Amino acid sequence: MMELYRCSMMPGMPAEPVRDSRLSAQNVMPACSTCQGTGRIITQDKEALMRQIMEAGFAMDDVILFLDTHPENQDALRYYKAVRDMRDQSMAAYENQFGPLRYTDVTSSSWDWVTEKWPWEGGC
Amino acid sequence: MWVYEKRLQFPVNIKEPNAKMAQFIMSQYGGPDGEMGASMRYLSQRYSMPYGEQKAVLTDIGTEELAHLEIVAAIVHQLTRNLTAEELEAQGFGPYYIDHTTGIWPQAAGGVPFNACEFQSKGDPITDLFEDLAAEQKARSTYDNILRVVTDPDVCEPIRFLRKREIVHFQRFGEALRGLQDKLDSRNFYAFNPSFDPAPVMARNSQ
Numbered sequence: 001m002m003e004l005y006r007c008s009m010m011p012g013m014p015a016e017p018v019r020d021s022r023l024s025a026q027n028v029m030p031a032c033s034t035c036q037g038t039g040r041i042i043t044q045d046k047e048a049l050m051r052q053i054m055e056a057g058f059a060m061d062d063v064i065l066f067l068d069t070h071p072e073n074q075d076a077l078r079y080y081k082a083v084r085d086m087r088d089q090s091m092a093a094y095e096n097q098f099g100p101l102r103y104t105d106v107t108s109s110s111w112d113w114v115t116e117k118w119p120w121e122g123g124c
Numbered sequence: 125m126w127v128y129e130k131r132l133q134f135p136v137n138i139k140e141p142n143a144k145m146a147q148f149i150m151s152q153y154g155g156p157d158g159e160m161g162a163s164m165r166y167l168s169q170r171y172s173m174p175y176g177e178q179k180a181v182l183t184d185i186g187t188e189e190l191a192h193l194e195i196v197a198a199i200v201h202q203l204t205r206n207l208t209a210e211e212l213e214a215q216g217f218g219p220y221y222i223d224h225t226t227g228i229w230p231q232a233a234g235g236v237p238f239n240a241c242e243f244q245s246k247g248d249p250i251t252d253l254f255e256d257l258a259a260e261q262k263a264r265s266t267y268d269n270i271l272r273v274v275t276d277p278d279v280c281e282p283i284r285f286l287r288k289r290e291i292v293h294f295q296r297f298g299e300a301l302r303g304l305q306d307k308l309d310s311r312n313f314y315a316f317n318p319s320f321d322p323a324p325v326m327a328r329n330s331q
Contacts, residue, residue, distance in 0.1 A: 057125070102127075103184065114176035118183075119125075 049094040053101075056087035126187070133191040134285040138202035138278040143217035145274055146203035147233060150220075152270070152286070153196045154230020154238035157262040159286075163189035165243035165259060169252045172319040175307065178249060181300045182256075185293050192289065195282055197228045203279070248317040253301040257294060264290035 043049060060083045066076050091101055099116040100106045106113055152158045166186030173179045204217065204226040212221045219235060230238035243259070246252050267287035274280055305313055 114180040116176075118170075118176075118179050120171055 044093070044097065046094070046098055049090055049098075052090040053087060053094060056083045056090060059083040060087055132195055132198060133188070134195055134282050136195060136198040136202060136278075136282050138199065138276070140276060140278070141205050141207050142203050142276065142279075143207055143212050143215035145276070145279060146200045147217055147220065148270055148273060149196060149203070149279070149283070150200045150228075150231065151233035152263070152266060153193060153200060153228065155232035155236075155266070156242050157259065157266045158230070158232075158238070158242070159189050159193040159196055159263075160230050160238055161242035162186075162259060162263065163193060164240070165245065166256065168243075168245040169249075169256070172245075172247045172252070173249050173304075174319055175304060177303050178253070178300045181296050185296065188289070188293075192286055195286060199279060199282060200228060201226070247320060249304055249319050250301070250313060251317075253297055253304065256297045257301070260290045260294040260297060264294070 043052070060080065063076055063080045063083065067073065067080060070076060091105075095101055095105050095107075099108070099112045103113050154160050163186050166182040166189065170179050170182040170186070173182060204212070207215070207217075207226070209221065212218065212226070220229075220231075223229075232238075244252070244255055246255070264287055267283055267290065270283055271280060271287070274283060304318075308318055
């Protein structure tokens with residue numbers, strides 16, 4: 001029996017960790033260190049926002065694989081929605097201050113897609 | 125980081141299978157001037173580009189080429205659907221069928237498997253951008269060759285779309301190269317690697 005959900009304070013998350021006997025240790029989801037149990041974005045700091053995007057983004061990358069092979073699992077679907085919302089909110093907060101992460105999200109009056117740092121340069 | 129969209133960039137709805145055409149068109153999946161080599165080339169070359177415009181155009185075209193790879197795969201898949209082994213063999217698809225049934229696998233029309241030597245990443249932005257311009261033209265020529273032998277409009281339409289994108293990409297790479305050269309010493313574009321050789325050497329050499 002492995003613990004699937006660690007960040008039980010995220011919006012829409014079950015209060016207690018969900019256990020699923022079909023899961024292996026590889027399915028343990030990461031705890032969200034940045035929401036600090038509030039389930040809300042609590043920072044405007046660039047590095048902290050990116051860490052939140054990466055944590056929520058990876059949680060989503062991982063749970064969608066689980067859902068691909070367990071499409072009827074309602075707990076995983078709730079978790080997906082929670083981490084997706086967290087990811088969307090933190091990406092919007094990041095992009096609002098620090099420039100686009102996706103070429104669909106440019107809002108500036110100039111094409112800042114080409115001017116912001118690139119990820120392999122230690123940007124985002 | 126990449127995200128997949130569950131749609132084709134251009135629709136593919138082929139009603140009549142034709143394994144012979146599939147054999148030809150699969151060259152643009154894994155052949156010498158195919159979309160796989162294109163995407164890997166551009167996404168690999170990004171890291172030695174000195175300016176944002178070149179990094180952006182390689183990132184974005186390299187990404188679009190993945191969507192083209194999917195279009196070519198969809199064409200080959202639909203052209204080989206619902207055919208018996210006898211029909212596949214009669215349409216010249218026998219050798220491929222033996223190794224891959226009707227699965228999608230990267231090879232040239234002549235059966236040569238995909239190889240990273242189809243493209244270069246030289247670590248020199250001018251060298252690489254010239255290669256990219258040539259690659260777009262070679263892919264366009266291949267699509268021209270395909271269009272000369274394909275008659276089914278269901279197949280022609282997506283191939284024409286892909287051909288047009290080669291032309292747009294050629295234009296953008298030309299602009300990327302010109303933009304890069306605008307920032308270099310016009311007396312000495314080609315005598316050094318602007319991403320590797322230190323700038324003071326460049327200035328001395330150009331005098």
